[in-house]
Amino acid sequence: MTVVVLSLFLVIGVVTYTMWVREGDLPLPAPENPFRHLEEIKTRIYENLRDLQFEYRLGKLSDADYQSSKLAVQKELGQVLGEIDAVKQKLAAEGKTVATSVPGRKKPQTHTCPHCGATFKEALKFCGECGKAMSA
Ligand SMILES: [Zn+2]
Numbered sequence: 001m002t003v004v005v006l007s008l009f010l011v012i013g014v015v016t017y018t019m020w021v022r023e024g025d026l027p028l029p030a031p032e033n034p035f036r037h038l039e040e041i042k043t044r045i046y047e048n049l050r051d052l053q054f055e056y057r058l059g060k061l062s063d064a065d066y067q068s069s070k071l072a073v074q075k076e077l078g079q080v081l082g083e084i085d086a087v088k089q090k091l092a093a094e095g096k097t098v099a100t101s102v103p104g105r106k107k108p109q110t111h112t113c114p115h116c117g118a119t120f121k122e123a124l125k126f127c128g129e130c131g132k133a134m135s136a
Contacts, residue, residue: 004051004061004069011044011076034091038084045077 052073056066110119111134118129127134 007048034087042080048073
């Protein structure tokens, strides 16, 4: 219980600090990856949610405590997710490539001949190299 409340305050403090800095007029030295910091906070919040649920299941938290703590954590989470979106949009507006934690780039699909290993961009009935049937 005490640990949860303490870590909750820590997260709130970090988020508040982050937002305060972002809203200030200071020209910040650009961090290498602006997401890393926010992703760390996000991870911490998820951990807090997990801890909350864990302590609640153990009966260490009352319903009211659990609900109010959960709401507070979820609110922080919403703010951090909003921050991440804002950074993404800002970077996109600046024409920078957005390095998210999940690379969304799809590999171009190729079809490989099982007989000779030749690759083709289109699905062919017969291999253009060795002429054998290319089964899907
Ligand atoms: Zn072939």
